Amino acid sequence: MTKSQQDGAYEQIPAEAGLPGSSPGLVPDEDTGAEPGLEGFVLPPLASDAMLEERMTELLRSALRRQWWTFFLDERGRFLVAMPMADYPEDPDEPLSAPLGGTPAELLADRLSEIREDAGAEAVVFAWERSGSSEISADDRAWALSLASACASRRVRVRAQFIVHDDGVRIIASDQRV
Incomplete structure (x- = not known):
């Protein structure tokens, strides 16, 4: 699909046209062997x-806004579920009171x-959404390290x-990048 610049409406361009933006990036689902059509199509794995x-x-x-996203991936690297969470604690390591115990992370x-x-x-991806620059702050680092450790x-x-951040998205940690 491409976005019409005139009126903001969406129009369908057949994939056979071979035009940039004519493919929605969908691939046939190998598990179901589904024929073309939106049912049975999935986004390609994120390899x-x-x-x-x-x-x-x-x-x-x-x-x-300040919020934290968790994306759950299947064994092929495809998104299964996305879960946003607003109002997560400022400090990932501050002890929680009883009966919870432990830390927020x-x-x-x-x-x-x-x-x-x-x-x-099979895996999760975290996105720490907050206003500001793409620079990794002490708060970003604290949450990223604490939650990764607790998850491990x-x-x-x-x-x-x-x-x-204000200008886009930046990777800060990956199991493919040390």
Whole structure:
């Protein structure tokens, strides 16, 4: 689909036209063998950091508010579920009071482990949305490190982490990039 510049409406351009933007980026679902049509089509697997960053940019574009996104990926690197969360704590390592105990990062990792299992996900991707520049702040770093560590101890694979800032999306950590 392409966006009409005249009126902001969307129009369908047949993929056979071979025009830029004529393919919605969908591929046949190998599991179902579905024929062409939107049913049975899925977005292609995100096999590289570049593909993942491109998809995150398409979805999130730039920061609107302070929130944290979790994307659950299947074993082929395709998105299964997206979960935004606003109002997460400022400090990932501040001890929580009883009856919860632990830290915010540990509590969130516990919940993510349960959701990952229920969704049949292989890995998660985090996007830390906040206003400001693309520079990684001390707060960004604290949350990225604490949550990754808590997830690792619960056997939740963190595929990558991103900052969603005023001007776009930036990868900050990846299991393909050390």
